[in-house]
Amino acid sequence: QVQLVESGGGLVQPGGSLRLSCAASGSIFRVNVMGWYRQAPGKQRELVAGISSGGSTNYADSVKGRFTISRDNAKNTVYLEMNSLKPEDTAVYYCNADIIPRGFGLSSLYYWGQGTQVTVSS
Secondary structure, X not given: OOEEEEEOOEEEOOOOOEEEEEXXXXXXXXXXXXXXXXXXXXXOOEEEEEEOOOOOEEEOHHHOOOEEEEEXXXXXXEEEEEOOOOHHHOEEEEEEEEEEEOOOOOOOEEEEOOOEEEEEOO
């Protein structure tokens, strides 16, 4: 069984920084794209940033220049470094990964973490 476990959320003042981590564990053959999504109250879940297994990245316009996504393939872990945080960044942040479990041939599945709350407030 494959699972994603997130950590690093919390309360931070505007202008502050946080670092989120998400580790994939279980019976994994390969991890493809990994990413971070967020969902604010009353809003749809949106993509924040994504990163391929080769390190190519993409970001939502609202976080470009402030957030950095990275990954450690040896640890099946993805990170989100968030700087210059704004109140509008407040949301539950979810990790997502496209993973091929062992024994599934080359078929991949999308997995989600449980979510971690990020609150930006003075």
